[in-house]
Structures are given as structure tokens and as C-alpha cells.
Amino acid sequence: MPVIETKDLTYTYGEGTPFCKTAVDHVNLSIEKGELIGLIGHTGSGKSTLIQQLNGLLRPTSGKVLLNGRDIWAQPKKIRAVRFQVGMVFQYPEYQLFEETVLKDIAFGPGNMGLSAAEVERRAREAAELVGLSEQLLERSPFELSGGEKRRAAIAGVIAMDPDVLILDEPTAGLDPRGRDVLLSQIMSYHKVRGNTVILVSHSMEDIARIADRVLVMNSGRVEMFDTAEKVFSRDGELEKIGLRVPEITKIMAMLKSRGWPVATALTLEQAVRQLIPLLKKGAHHG
Amino acid sequence: MVRDIALGQYFPGKSIIHRLDPRVKIALTFVYIVFIFIASNFQSLGIMVALVFGILLFSGVPLKLYFKSLKAILFVVIFTSVLNLFYGGGTTLVRLFGFMEITTGGVINAVFITIRIVSLILFSSVLTFTTSPTELTDALERLMKPLKVLHVKVHEIAMMMTIALRFVPTLLEETDKIMSAQKARGADMESGGFMQRVKALIPILIPLFVSSFRRAYDLAMAMECRCYHGGEGRTKMKVLHAAPRDAAALAFTGFLCAAVVFCAVWFPPALS
Ligand SMILES: Nc1ncnc2c1ncn2[C@@H]1O[C@H](COP(=O)(O)OP(=O)(O)OP(=O)(O)O)[C@@H](O)[C@H]1O
Ligand SMILES: [Mg+2]
Numbered sequence: 200m201p202v203i204e205t206k207d208l209t210y211t212y213g214e215g216t217p218f219c220k221t222a223v224d225h226v227n228l229s230i231e232k233g234e235l236i237g238l239i240g241h242t243g244s245g246k247s248t249l250i251q252q253l254n255g256l257l258r259p260t261s262g263k264v265l266l267n268g269r270d271i272w273a274q275p276k277k278i279r280a281v282r283f284q285v286g287m288v289f290q291y292p293e294y295q296l297f298e299e300t301v302l303k304d305i306a307f308g309p310g311n312m313g314l315s316a317a318e319v320e321r322r323a324r325e326a327a328e329l330v331g332l333s334e335q336l337l338e339r340s341p342f343e344l345s346g347g348e349k350r351r352a353a354i355a356g357v358i359a360m361d362p363d364v365l366i367l368d369e370p371t372a373g374l375d376p377r378g379r380d381v382l383l384s385q386i387m388s389y390h391k392v393r394g395n396t397v398i399l400v401s402h403s404m405e406d407i408a409r410i411a412d413r414v415l416v417m418n419s420g421r422v423e424m425f426d427t428a429e430k431v432f433s434r435d436g437e438l439e440k441i442g443l444r445v446p447e448i449t450k451i452m453a454m455l456k457s458r459g460w461p462v463a464t465a466l467t468l469e470q471a472v473r474q475l476i477p478l479l480k481k482g483a484h485h486g
Numbered sequence: 487m488v489r490d491i492a493l494g495q496y497f498p499g500k501s502i503i504h505r506l507d508p509r510v511k512i513a514l515t516f517v518y519i520v521f522i523f524i525a526s527n528f529q530s531l532g533i534m535v536a537l538v539f540g541i542l543l544f545s546g547v548p549l550k551l552y553f554k555s556l557k558a559i560l561f562v563v564i565f566t567s568v569l570n571l572f573y574g575g576g577t578t579l580v581r582l583f584g585f586m587e588i589t590t591g592g593v594i595n596a597v598f599i600t601i602r603i604v605s606l607i608l609f610s611s612v613l614t615f616t617t618s619p620t621e622l623t624d625a626l627e628r629l630m631k632p633l634k635v636l637h638v639k640v641h642e643i644a645m646m647m648t649i650a651l652r653f654v655p656t657l658l659e660e661t662d663k664i665m666s667a668q669k670a671r672g673a674d675m676e677s678g679g680f681m682q683r684v685k686a687l688i689p690i691l692i693p694l695f696v697s698s699f700r701r702a703y704d705l706a707m708a709m710e711c712r713c714y715h716g717g718e719g720r721t722k723m724k725v726l727h728a729a730p731r732d733a734a735a736l737a738f739t740g741f742l743c744a745a746v747v748f749c750a751v752w753f754p755p756a757l758s
Contacts, residue, residue, distance in 0.1 A: 357670070
């Protein structure tokens with residue numbers, strides 16, 4: 200059974216006013232347990248609006264969100280339970296930090312779940328370790344951390360609730376290249392260790408190509424494509440039409456192929472290198 | 487959502503009232519406030535009411551919006567008029583609890599005061615509906631300039647008002663975002679007793695303060711980088727110019743004021 204399903208999900212901002220805007224338009228999705236989904240789309244295509252409906256922060260104008268087969272708005276009073284099951288990391292999450300110490304801040308989410316103090320602390324420490332925050336940082340004030348450390352603390356705050364589904368809205372925005380790589384590998388290892396579903400919104404095609412099992416492409420509030428990364432990124436013409444592009448390396452490999460090189464598509468640098476090295480070696484022997 | 491709270495009430499438009507010089511509009515609002523109290527009988531009050539309704543129609547702002555601003559002070563209007571029912575001479579109409587009397591004079595008083603308050607609110611609503619906040623502060627700065635003699639920091643006050651107004655929508659948006667983020671972590675803001683609700687505000691207020699200070703610091707830095715040094719010798723990009731229509735508005739108002747004074751003197755006063 201899919202962990203998250205949407206049925207004709209529609210969201211309109213400012214319904215009933217002259218400025219109304221349908222940001223999500225009859226979206227039907229089905230996401231299986233344990234998948235790592237990459238969500239891409241031009242700016243303003245409705246990605247953030249879509250994901251905020253998945254954990255009940257926004258209530259759909261029409262349509263349904265099913266979590267483990269149950270409509271999340273069946274009992275509006277119990278929507279808080281849904282938010283614990285579907286963890287949401289906002290864009291620039293570091294601005295939500297408020298506690299005296301990093302550890303206390305990470306513990307805010309699990310603390311709201313009504314767990315025992317010992318369990319809350321155990322989860323907070325575990326989450327901090329998962330995102331690579333060292334022990335001595337945990338006792339510091341969150342406002343004394345560097346930007347990248349704050350970001351990790353904020354993400355740990357959501358992971359600590361141990362959600363079945365983790366949604367991250369552009370988690371690598373504004374980080375340096377090294378910070379991005381580290382954060383991405385941490386998300387990947389979190390996904391592997393916990394076996395949980397992860398939805399990652401990103402503007403970086405390289406990041407998405409590197410880690411996503413399936414890629415969801417949004418365009419003006421609709422789902423344009425929802426398929427494996429290979430299949431989505433082989434449709435470069437269509438992607439370009441809706442303001443997206445394929446990873447640089449995928450493009451290069453496609454060009455080589457069109458010039459008669461015997462190569463297949465590649466999504467990451469490593470995949471390309473693996474194909475090209477033997478070819479270049481062979482070329483050197485013959486040449 | 488927090489964002490839905492209407493702030494300032496500017497309703498963009500191109501009507502003659504919109505295009506009047508904001509200084510003139512502010513000055514006329516003050517004149518109106520003074521003359522609504524000079525108008526002491528129904529004849530003179532009638533002129534004031536006619537004036538405000540004429541302006542309402544010319545402003546091109548939907549009348550629905552004016553009703554909304556009236557609704558906001560409905561309680562005050564009802565309270566004062568009910569209170570006035572019991573004051574005033576004339577013949578007794580109703581006697582309540584033996585000692586409270588509603589008299590003819592009281593009824594007239596109540597009606598009169600209600601009309602006064604409603605016209606006042608409508609007139610000042612015209613000012614805020616047709617003048618953008620920036621225009622307002624700009625005009626205030628200009629009008630308060632004489633106070634400089636008394637070492638009042640007129641420019642600084644106006645700049646502070648402009649900045650505050652500019653950042654209100656930004657802060658509202660930010661509040662929205664922080665609230666969503668904390669709700670996603672299970673913050674419960676809808677239930678619990680009073681103390682619990684106050685406590686629930688902490689995770690929102692602290693990040694809001696932190697980011698406000700950050701913003702203030704950034705803004706100060708940016709202003710300094712562009713060599714902002716206060717009002718001394720500073721020129722304006724949009725200089726306020728009085729146009730013939732402003733003179734016409736002033737002249738017309740002056741004429742009406744004279745008529746109001748005439749009526750107020752000529753006819754007997756209505757208030758008792
Ligand atoms: N609070 C709001 N009120 C009105 N319209 C909004 C609001 N939030 C978003 N929108 C509009 O809804 C549309 C979708 O916005 P959304 O934030 O979901 O886009 P996005 O795909 O997340 O974009 P980005 O990549 O820039 O984050 C946009 O056209 C936006 O202008
Ligand atoms: Mg977004």
C-alpha cells in the first residue's frame with residue numbers, strides 16, 4: 200500500500216477574491232514506502248504548496264491526501280498526529296531555532312509528542328548524530344552556530360520526531376558546495392538507515408539525479424512527469440520547455456552519443472567516468 | 487492566516503481624490519474635524535454630511551469598504567448614542583427604572599452625535615483609503631517641518647514611520663512562515679488554557695525577534711553604505727507639487743466652511 204496518495208488535490212490561494220491563484224491543480228500521486236522522491240519544477244510551479252498539504256499545514260481546497268490509506272482531514276482535530284508522521288523541513292529552516300541549547304531545540308518536536316523525557320533526549324541525540332552535529336555543539340546556543348550547523352540542527356529537529364515520511368524543501372539552498380555534498384550524503388544515509396520515505400525538493404538537477412529513485416516534475420500546479428530519474432532526464436526537450444534542464448553531465452553524454460560515441464545516458468559524473476575511461480583507454484591504444 | 491489582516495487600508499485608484507496632494511488631504515481632514523464641531527444644528531451638519539457623501543462617491547473606492555470601516559466602530563457609536571438618549575431637556579418620552587428618562591432633547595442629541603461620529607469616520611477613511619502610507623508619511627514630514635524650530639527630529643520620525651510601514655507585511659509573512667515551521671514540529675497553538683497559549687507563543691516570538699534584529703541591522707548597514715546621513719541636505723525623488731485641483735479643493739472647502747459658519751449662526755442650535 201502506498202504511504203502517501205493524493206486524489207485530485209487542488210489548492211487555491213485567496214479563494215473567492217479577484218487575486219485567486221490555483222497553485223496545485225488536480226494532482227494525483229502515489230508514493231510507496233521507502234522511496235526517495237525528487238521534486239523539481241520551475242519557481243512558482245506549486246512545489247511548496249503541494250508538500251505543505253501532505254502534512255496538513257495547508258488544507259486542500261478540494262481533493263484528498265491519504266496517509267497510509269486514510270484521509271488526513273477525516274478528523275481535523277487529530278491533524279497534529281499527521282504532522283508527527285509526515286516531517287517537514289522548510290526552506291531556510293535555521294530561522295525556526297529558538298531554544299537555549301541546540302539539544303533542547305532538537306527535542307522540541309519529540310517533546311510535543313508526549314514521550315518520556317528520557318526517550319525525547321535519546322531521539323534528539325540520535326538525530327543530532329545522524330546529521331553530524333558533534334556532542335559539544337549540543338550544549339551551545341543555536342544562535343552561536345554557523346549557518347550550515349544551524350541548518351543541520353533544524354533538520355535534526357524534524358528527524359527527531361522519527362516521521363514515516365520526511366519532506367525537505369530545498370535543504371541545500373545557500374550552502375557551499377562541500378556543505379551541499381555532506382548534507383546530501385547525510386540525507387541518503389538517513390534514508391538507507393531508517394528505510395523511510397523521503398521527498399526532496401530541489402532546484403539542483405545534479406542533486407536530484409544523484410539521489411532520487413523517482414523524479415516528480417511539476418509545472419504550473421500540475422504533475423508533468425513522475426518517473427525514474429533516467430526516464431525523466433532523457434526527456435531533455437520537454438524539460439527545457441518548462442524552464443528546467445537536465446544535469447550538465449547528462450547533456451554532455453547525450454551530445455557524445457549523437458556524435459557517434461558508443462555511450463549510454465549518465466546521470467552522475469561517476470557513471471559517466473565509468474563509461475568514458477575504458478573508451479578513452481581504447482582510443483589511446485588504437486590512436 | 488496572519489496575512490489576511492488588512493493593514494493600512496490603501497485602495498489604489500486614479501480618482502480626483504486619489505490625485506489630490508496628500509498634504510492638502512491631511513489639512514482638509516483637520517479642517518473637517520474642526521468644522522464638524524462648529525456645526526451645531528442640523529442645517530450646518532447637513533452641509534458637512536453632503537460634503538462627505540459627495541467625496542465618498544468621487545473617491546472611486548467601493549462603498550462596501552466604507553461600511554466595513556464603520557462596522558469596526560459600531561460599538562462606540564451605539565454606546566455614545568445610547569448614553570446621549572438620557573441627557574437633554576424637553577418633554578419626557580419614556581421613563582426607565584423610575585429615575586432614567588428618555589427625552590425629546592435626548593433623542594435629538596443621540597441622532598446628532600451619531601451623525602457627527604459617522605461623518606468623521608467616513609471622512610478620515612477617505613484619507614486612508616485614497617492615500618498610500620508612503621504619501622502619508624511624506625506629507626506628514628512636510629507638514630511637521632515647522633516643528634524643526636523646536637528641535638523635533640521631523641525627518642527621522644518620518645523615516646521611522648516609513649520603515650515601520652514597509653516592514654509590517656514582511657514581518658507578517660515571516661510570522662506565517664515561522665508558525666508553519668513550528669506547527670510542523672507539533673507546536674499546538676489552538677488548544678490549552680491561557681498560560682499554555684502564552685507559552686506556545688515563545689517558539690514563534692523568539693525567532694521573530696531574532697530575525698527582526700537581523701533585518702534592522704542589515705537595513706542600517708545598507709543605508710549607511712548608500713551614505714544615508716539623516717535629513718540634512720537631503721532632496722526628494724518625488725517632490726510633492728500642489729496642482730490647480732488642490733487649490734480648487736481648498737477654495738471649495740473654504741466656501742463650504744463659510745456656509746457652515748453662516749448656518750450655525752443663523753439657525754438655532756440643535757443640541758441641548
Ligand atoms: N501565501 C500565498 N498567497 C497567494 N499566492 C501564493 C502564496 N504562496 C504561494 N502563492 C502562489 O502560488 C504559486 C505556487 O507557489 P509555491 O510557493 O508553491 O511555488 P514553488 O514551486 O514552491 O516555488 P519556489 O521554487 O520558488 O519555491 C505561485 O504562483 C505563488 O505566487
Ligand atoms: Mg517553494
